[in-house]
Amino acid sequence: MLRERTAPRERSKRASSSALESHAGIDSGLLISAAVLIGFGVVMSYSTTAPLSIDRTIPPLFVHHVSALAVGVLAATVAACMPVVFWHRIAFPVWLVGVLLLAGTFLFGVEVNGAQRWLPVPGFDFRFQPVEPVKLATLIAVAAVVAPQDGRTPLSQGRALLAVGMAAPVVVFLLLQPDLGNAVLLSLLVAMLLVVAGLPLRHLLVPGVVGALGLALYIASNPYALRRVLGFIDPWKDAQGAGFQLVQSFVAFNQGGLFGVGLGNGKQKLFYLPEAHTDFILSLVAEELGLVGVLIVFGAFAALLISGTRIARRARSRFALLLAFAMTALLAVPAAVNAAVVMGMLPTKGLTLPFLSYGGTSLVICCMLLGVLLGLSRQGGPKIGRQNRVLAQGVIA
Numbered sequence: 071m072l073r074e075r076t077a078p079r080e081r082s083k084r085a086s087s088s089a090l091e092s093h094a095g096i097d098s099g100l101l102i103s104a105a106v107l108i109g110f111g112v113v114m115s116y117s118t119t120a121p122l123s124i125d126r127t128i129p130p131l132f133v134h135h136v137s138a139l140a141v142g143v144l145a146a147t148v149a150a151c152m153p154v155v156f157w158h159r160i161a162f163p164v165w166l167v168g169v170l171l172l173a174g175t176f177l178f179g180v181e182v183n184g185a186q187r188w189l190p191v192p193g194f195d196f197r198f199q200p201v202e203p204v205k206l207a208t209l210i211a212v213a214a215v216v217a218p219q220d221g222r223t224p225l226s227q228g229r230a231l232l233a234v235g236m237a238a239p240v241v242v243f244l245l246l247q248p249d250l251g252n253a254v255l256l257s258l259l260v261a262m263l264l265v266v267a268g269l270p271l272r273h274l275l276v277p278g279v280v281g282a283l284g285l286a287l288y289i290a291s292n293p294y295a296l297r298r299v300l301g302f303i304d305p306w307k308d309a310q311g312a313g314f315q316l317v318q319s320f321v322a323f324n325q326g327g328l329f330g331v332g333l334g335n336g337k338q339k340l341f342y343l344p345e346a347h348t349d350f351i352l353s354l355v356a357e358e359l360g361l362v363g364v365l366i367v368f369g370a371f372a373a374l375l376i377s378g379t380r381i382a383r384r385a386r387s388r389f390a391l392l393l394a395f396a397m398t399a400l401l402a403v404p405a406a407v408n409a410a411v412v413m414g415m416l417p418t419k420g421l422t423l424p425f426l427s428y429g430g431t432s433l434v435i436c437c438m439l440l441g442v443l444l445g446l447s448r449q450g451g452p453k454i455g456r457q458n459r460v461l462a463q464g465v466i467a
Contacts, residue, residue, distance in 0.1 A: 172201070212263055
């Protein structure tokens with residue numbers, strides 16, 4: 071009799087515990103780090119674009135940034151509600167659409183600064199960069215190829231080659247635009263994803279050497295790329311030419327010191343540092359908020375990386391693990407590259423700083439990546455963490 075009375079109570083406790091575990095699956099660290107980065111992006115977008123507003127009204131570029139953020143939040147909400155199987159099912163169709171969009175840039179694209187990377191939207195005064203959604207689509211497709219839904223089949227050489235074959239046309243189209251930075255970035259991310267999927271590093275040795283030689287040949291035969299590399303090696307030698315942007319970035323870091331000159335008081339954005347609100351926005355953070363502001367940005371990205379890795383380790387399947395890793399890498403690696411560029415450790419790549427740089431397409435896709443990770447964290451819960459440690463052993467554990 072006592073057992074009959076306590077059984078409903080025990081079931082109720084188990085249901086309550088299950089609900090709590092499901093709620094706890096949402097990674098708060100991911101939310102907080104993303105909120106910090108988005109907040110920095112909004113503040114710095116206004117600060118850097120205000121001088122571009124001639125009539126002293128709200129800067130149009132700032133309005134565009136906030137509008138893109140609103141669309142991004144909606145995209146993140148929708149993405150967070152999608153089950154893992156949804157991303158597996160749409161992987162190939164979305165990848166195919168992305169390749170067609172990249173091909174479309176050669177027929178209908180708009181040329182900006184010598185590169186044909188933009189597609190106009192018919193009927194609207196609006197254009198977007200297909201490369202941002204295509205990078206996302208390609209990584210989802212590669213994850214689906216190397217990790218079937220059953221999650222038990224080991225990675226075969228055939229599937230690895232198929233994944234490379236899916237990435238190859240995207241990389242070729244990017245090189246033809248030309249967009250060397252994103253071509254190299256996508257190649258690196260695909261290689262990382264294959265290693266996480268179980269491909270031995272030695273199998274990447276020959277393709278890596280061939281790729282490095284091809285990259286060197288591309289730079290040597292492309293005057294624009296060669297000028298960027300030479301400007302990186304010795305920016306002071308041509309401080310008014312190829313090294314101008316990097317020299318001005320150094321000036322911004324030097325002026326900022328520890329605490330910066332104050333929000334809104336930076337001078338490099340006054341047409342000294344070209345396109346300061348895009349690729350070199352971290353230099354403006356350094357100038358106006360100092361080393362402290364830069365460290366906060368770095369700390370937020372580090373927290374995002376840790377949270378994304380934790381979500382991957384808790385994933386229910388191999389595809390979910392690879393998807394979480396891909397989304398995290400697509401946010402963390404460009405951030406690291408962008409920081410290295412503005413501090414003079416890598417040649418200028420033309421890659422944005424996720425969540426901070428101006429660019430509607432980039433911001434919407436970054437928010438969507440965040441939404442995918444939030445959905446995976448919600449679907450992956452604490453109970454399966456131990457199971458997934460076995461799955462991730464030797465990969466990201």
